[in-house]
Amino acid sequence: MRNLLILAGIVIVAIAGYFAWVSMQPQQQGHQQSSSQQGSGMDMRTEKPSDNGLYSVSFMPTEGEPTTGPISVWHLKITDAEGNPVTGAEIVVDGGMPAHGHGLPTVPAATGEVEPGVYAIDGIKFSMVGHWKFDVTIKSDKGEDSVSFNRMLE
Numbered sequence: 346m347r348n349l350l351i352l353a354g355i356v357i358v359a360i361a362g363y364f365a366w367v368s369m370q371p372q373q374q375g376h377q378q379s380s381s382q383q384g385s386g387m388d389m390r391t392e393k394p395s396d397n398g399l400y401s402v403s404f405m406p407t408e409g410e411p412t413t414g415p416i417s418v419w420h421l422k423i424t425d426a427e428g429n430p431v432t433g434a435e436i437v438v439d440g441g442m443p444a445h446g447h448g449l450p451t452v453p454a455a456t457g458e459v460e461p462g463v464y465a466i467d468g469i470k471f472s473m474v475g476h477w478k479f480d481v482t483i484k485s486d487k488g489e490d491s492v493s494f495n496r497m498l499e
């Protein structure tokens with residue numbers, strides 16, 4: 346009887362130890378999946394050449410990291426192939442979530458140049474977190490070209 350009790354005690358300690366070990370294992374599978382998704386080749390550059398190489402373009406929020414909710418102003422900086430600022434361009438900015446098939450809840454518009462070749466794009470608002478894509482069309486005396494930017498909102 347005494348041996349049985351000792352045996353039962355050992356079994357209980359072993360089971361408790363097993364569950365303690367399981368609960369201490371880092372549960373990172375989900376995080377690993379999402380970080381490998383981000384590294385899966387999506388172009389996250391904020392500065393890049395336009396599709397046909399006419400322009401070099403950067404597109405950045407003027408205040409920190411973008412969040413859902415507030416309407417923000419972004420700066421679109423355009424230079425030509427020689428690195429000179431492109432002034433007086435006609436700009437169209439469209440955006441949406443490719444995976445959800447919906448656009449921005451607002452219609453962004455270029456409201457002017459804050460310095461030569463740097464255009465203020467007002468009215469950018471995100472309705473939810475996730476992958477957003479901007480399609481920018483630029484028309485100037487250099488010609489018409491397009492460029493897209495990806496953004497992950499957390």
Ligand SMILES: [Cu+2]
Nearest residue numbers: 442445447473
């Ligand atoms: Cu969405």
